[in-house]
Amino acid sequence: MGTLQNGFTKFSITKPSEIPLSNGTTNHLKNLLAETEDLSNMDPSRVFVNKVKRLIVKVGTAVVTRSDGRLALGRLGALCEQLKELNVQGYEVILVTSGAVGLGRQRLRYRRLANSSFSDLQKPQGDLDGKACAAVGQSSLMALYDTMFSQLDVTSSQLLVNDGFFKDAGFRKQLSDTVSSLLELRVIPIFNENDAVSTRKAPYEHCLQDSSGIFWDNDSLAGLLALELKADLLVLLSDVEGLYSGPPNDPNSKLIHTYIKEKHQREITFGDKSRLGRGGMTAKVNAAVCAAHAGIPVIITSGFATDNIIRVLQGEKIGTVFHKDAHLWKNIKQESAHEMAVAARNSSRRLQALKSVERRNILLAVADALEKNQNMISLENEADVADAVTAGYDKSLISRLTLKPEKISRLAKSVRMLADMEEPVGRILKRTELADKLILEKISCPLGVLLIIFESRPDALVQIAALAIRSGNGLLLKGGKEARRSNAALHKVITSVMPDTVGGKLIGLVTSRDEIPDLLKLDDVIDLVVPRGSNKLVSQIKESTRIPVLGHADGICHVYVDKSANIDMAKQIIRDAKTDYPAACNAMETLLVHKDLSCNGGLNELILELQREGVQMYGGPKASAMLNIIETSSFHHEYSSLTCTIEIVEDVFAAIDHINKYGSGHTECIVTEDAEVAETFISQVDSAAAFHNASTRFCDGARFGLGAEVGISTSRIHARGPVGVEGLLTNKWILRGTGQVVDGDRGVNYTYKEQPLKA
Incomplete structure (x- = not known):
């Protein structure tokens, strides 16, 4: 049967x-x-x-x-x-x-x-x-x-x-x-x-x-x-x-x-x-x-x-x-959404009042709890993955959904890395003497309450929660339904180690998508929304709220192989950028190749390298005609699978123009031995990250040494690129005086002398 x-x-x-x-x-x-x-x-x-x-x-x-x-x-x-x-x-x-x-x-x-x-x-x-x-x-x-x-x-x-x-x-x-x-x-x-x-x-x-x-x-x-x-x-x-x-x-x-x-x-x-x-x-x-x-x-x-x-x-x-x-019951939903956000804010203020070592200890306890409960987390995740397979979800989504034991171990390691970072909250960023015995300080402080809406990746819940704890922020999380069990298990593990002084409501888990519209109206309580998912999700969030939104809609990353490139290096980079984790937003989606490489055999070597890895290729107008492959319907497409687009370009300036026209502002790479061409590419490509002779897969909060990331931002305001702890902080001004008054600025002698950050 x-x-x-x-x-x-x-x-x-x-x-x-x-x-x-x-x-x-x-x-x-x-x-x-x-x-x-x-x-x-x-x-x-x-x-x-x-x-x-x-x-x-x-x-x-x-x-x-x-x-x-x-x-x-x-x-x-x-x-x-x-x-x-x-x-x-x-x-x-x-x-x-x-x-x-x-x-x-x-x-x-x-x-x-x-x-x-x-x-x-x-x-x-x-x-x-x-x-x-x-x-x-x-x-x-x-x-x-x-x-x-x-x-x-x-x-x-x-x-x-x-x-x-x-x-x-x-x-x-x-x-x-x-x-x-x-x-x-x-x-x-x-x-x-x-x-x-x-x-x-x-x-x-x-x-x-x-x-x-x-x-x-x-x-x-x-x-x-x-x-x-x-x-x-x-x-x-x-x-x-x-x-x-x-x-x-x-x-x-x-x-x-x-x-x-x-x-x-x-x-x-x-x-x-x-x-x-x-x-x-x-x-x-x-x-x-x-x-x-x-x-x-x-x-x-x-x-x-x-x-x-x-x-x-x-x-x-x-x-x-x-x-x-x-x-x-008709008002229950609105009340619960508002109450959840208010509770997160109150808990975040109690978290900020803790000493640095106490916040660090919470993170260490989270890491230990992840390892201790690895079997339970894996069981719940396996159930989610099985349902996703039965429902016929794409392989790329199932890949993002899967939490193998080694990934849980890496999550615990990244949480400990965050715990060992220098204390980010209350750090003096600038110290100025405005006048005699009148000292102005600019210090770092949490944003307040974050609403993170993400799809597929349950590991994102751990990273985001750890970043919120380290930065002293309250947090509301809404994951995709495909990771429902995994997210619930991880949330339970993390909140179970919260000290009574902070309370388990510091991190709230939103279980229904119907609560999102109500949460997006709470601009008086929620301070930042970070959507992690499809272009459609990000666009809908931006259109539905007055709360600032941080994130990226697409991850259309390019690798440009210049005529002076070391072909062996180029093969290694494009193989890693495309096949290391095809579902990632920093995976290569478009390969641009200098026209000279189509004459000296370099292009053929690159094509063969991708074919050996099972990558399906579509071409732009020039590449499809030259290589006899199907022409792509759009350069602005994120495959998130073992598929990519190839196009032939005249030179580095044509590559830059192509990226700025069709890219999503995420991560771009140039492979070249010409330092001047590399600098031209890096300075003129309008993206959050630009690499020279390195895989696009390095664009990641953990790999950047940020410990983890709440997401990658392609916007230009507040934070850009991988957003770690610093991207979840703002600043406040502290003025210390000895009774001075303005009084129309009469009798105040402004000196504006920069002072050492440590008094």
Whole structure:
């Protein structure tokens, strides 16, 4: 049947009885469940999950099947592992599943093909009967669930129902008694509508005012069962993160975390109906609104993640919640964002009051904690990476996401390097005698509160947090959803070593992208925003706030190989600049080559060097014609992979013009033995960093001796290039006198004498 991937373990399937499930996933889910009673990590709007004992989980066709109509075995495996862990922890779990029609259709298509003659295949093939598909697929679907649950030492049961059954009070009583008996025995009841004999013709339109209402799809069936079986929570798993204000693929649509009927009912524009099933988001919202009105909370969230049900019960702010008291929560988000920023500012002021050695000791404790918790961090990161692979993310993102043990060790080392740096806060930068016994000092001080928004790289969280501690700043961090577990683990490790005098709120972790707009409005509390990510992210941040923004949109770095270059050196530099870490923002994206090298064989040597490393090449107009390679669609493109653009230029001035026109102002390199040409290049290239005979990969805060970097800035105000501790400081003026007054400057003899920095 193929390969099954549940987000953590891949395994081949030869027959149903041989399907193994992952112990690693189970251990991870146990760790998550162990934290569900920790209210400190819970979103205020999700505290109600602590009272949940009986829950119904509905999984739709779009979740249990892939885009080609085949079963998504990996997602089914992850679903079963979550339900097993909930079952073990004492939750009463009821599953409502779709997928029988899709599975039956797949099997019947194969059977029709196998039984058809060649002449039959030449005739138009009509659609398969949906009821026949349901009849064939139901037994196969339940056999698969039974096999998966059996391997997890869980017993499941099948209950097929029709809408008409619920009109009978005796049936409803028998149903409730049967389910209660099954749950007492820790059996997981699996419900599905019996499509094979269903008589319904009209779509579901009725609100679930009582249990005698009919249902049209499995969403409304789940809602109806939630009422009838007195569930404490209904979880509807979808193929998107939750309910959006418009179609999820519309970039202007926003995820709605809390549905308020009075506010959202007329504002929402629904996307297409489910690609496979009867329902879609409209059906889910109808069912959720009705169930919530009857007092049963509902959460719509993605079924593509491997642990979203556990996260829901952990109180995380994921998906969209429907609750009868939701209208009372509408101000929670704004208050929490502001309070988080204020708390970070207050903590930063307490941090600044500490002695230098005390701040240093905090950093040393962070480094020790990273090494001590390396296994836990790696486990959480592996789960993130597995999910990213399952979701089909680019290799470049997965590379940035991965936290190998050696990278964690390097992070600890960089934190210790920061700890050993000269104290940056309160350093006297300038000392001037304004007049006799009137001394003016310019000293360094923290900026205040930093908001860092970054994607993919969980190691950035450690670097930024260490820099904030060293520079005495408060910090708010928002990482990408693909690194959610890794970031949470690292944040927990770092804040756990904060002394009580400072408090754990010095560094806040923002968990929802919906909180970003509110944070960007807090120009009275947040002092600097640093976005680290795509051009789109940086541009959106700049357009959305009055807070100063520091960062770079693209990392389009160039290497120019001059006619006087040492070709062996050039090969070494371009190989490192492109292949050492292709996903980095300081990796080479464009190679510029002097025209003379196309005549003496130098260009061919450079091309062969890149080809040996597996680099795919596109050409500018000249290079594509000369080398017979595909012409690039744009010089202003950051590949972040083993791909680059090559172009032939007339001389160093043409190279400079090309870089200044198409570059992003990040890092440029010239390879040449001509010192005069090198100086021309370095002085005229308008970028934050310009190198002579050295790889662009050296443009890094740690490699520059800054200990770490909060990011690389291509702007010209405040800080440029790799931004370390100094880039997170500003200054204040201290004036020390003996009672002097201005009095119209009468009697004041200004001397303006520079004084030694140390009194």
